[in-house]
Amino acid sequence: MKATVAVFFGGKSVEHEISIISGIQALSALDKSRYNALPVYISKDNHFYTGSRMGDIKTYKNLDEAVRKATRVVPVPFGGRAALMRYPAKRFKNNIVAVFDVAMPVVHGTNAEDGTLMGLLEMLGVPYTGCDVLSSALGMDKFAMKAVLRRHGLPVLDALAFTARQFAADEDGITAEIEDKFGYPVVIKPVNLGSSVGISLAQNRGELKNGIDLALEYSGRVLIERAVQNLREINCAVLGDIDEAIPSVCEEPITTNEILDYSDKYLSNAGEAGGKKSGMSSLKRKLPADIPKELEEKVRELAVKTFKALGCSGVARIDFLNDSKTGELYVNEINTIPGSLSFYLWEATGINFPDLLDRLIELALKRHRERKAVTFTYDVNILADASFSGLKGKS
Secondary structure: OOEEEEEEEEOOOOOHHHHHHHHHHHHHHOOOOOEEEEEEEEOOOOOEEEOHHHHOHHHHHOHHHHHHOOEEEEEEEEOOEEEEEEOOOOOOOOOEEEEEOEEEEOOOOOOOOOOHHHHHHHHHOOOEOOOOHHHHHHHHOHHHHHHHHHHOOOOOOOEEEEEHHHHHHOHHHHHHHHHHHOOOOEEEEEOOOOOOOOOEEEOOHHHHHHHHHHHHOOOOEEEEEEOOOOEEEEEEEEEEOOOOEEEEEEEEEOOOOOOOOHHHHHHOOOOOOOOOOOHHHHOOEEOOOOOOHHHHHHHHHHHHHHHHHOOOOEEEEEEEEEEOOOOOEEEEEEEOOOHHHHHHHHHHHOOOHHHHHHHHHHHHHHHHHHHHOOOOOOOOOOOOOOOOHHHOOOO
């Protein structure tokens, strides 16, 4: 009997459309001889939808029309599996629209990839691919990620983080601290976004102010770090879990700007939406990266160490910053659900897309078995013999 795999994509995120592309790519790549593929689209207002048309990328050319023709559902526990229940329910009808065995989150950005969706899947009690709640949250918060990696002895750039309220209250003081700590140029980032959204480079105080304003449009917290000179960006994916993980080949993204941005990643060579040459897979790159063997080995080693330090599972992509003149190498960030699931890196490593998804599902089932062996509740009701006489509220 084939297992049903529910692929979740979309969500309330600035990376909504990129998630749709990645999700459709995964749906298309699932081995249909082994799995029933179930699309679950999360709208920008966090409603869940499914239906036969939701696995077709053309459906999403008009998002309002897409949801009108779909079935709105809510996921609920269902005897060790999970069910999608019609919402609102119809009286005297069977409202179970679909049942699935494994969830595959293919979501990007806040309100989804940051552990939000994983928390829901944990409560459903269903196996799910990828990172758990904690590692997802750490991977999304760049400042927290740096703290953990520094604790594990991994090379990261020093950074300063502050909120919109803090900056408004002491703009001159924070600006002076940035200039004293880093000088120029500096990179300004939203603390908790991916896809290089809201990121800018500042060469002076005016550009710094504009960059902070831009970042605050997308996040309540901003991160500042010095810009690496003679910059070369190198990416490496990792597959596995905290017990065993392997690195992919390395890639070097080709940028049209001083830093890799959203346009470089998704708009410069977009390809056919939902196809294998769209989303992150459309980025112009050198694959494999044209770097010395020693640097390649170091990147791959640090990628696995980063993955394990954050407690990751499934597939993730770790992005590095390299000063091509000094040789300095820093972990920049981790993408716990990378665009296109980094299938192109694994194909170059010798693992095709369907096999990659098989491994993700196997890892999900492994983690689920291990967690089922852990005690989470006591089989006792301490309230059964309790006295509640002193707990009555007053009206």
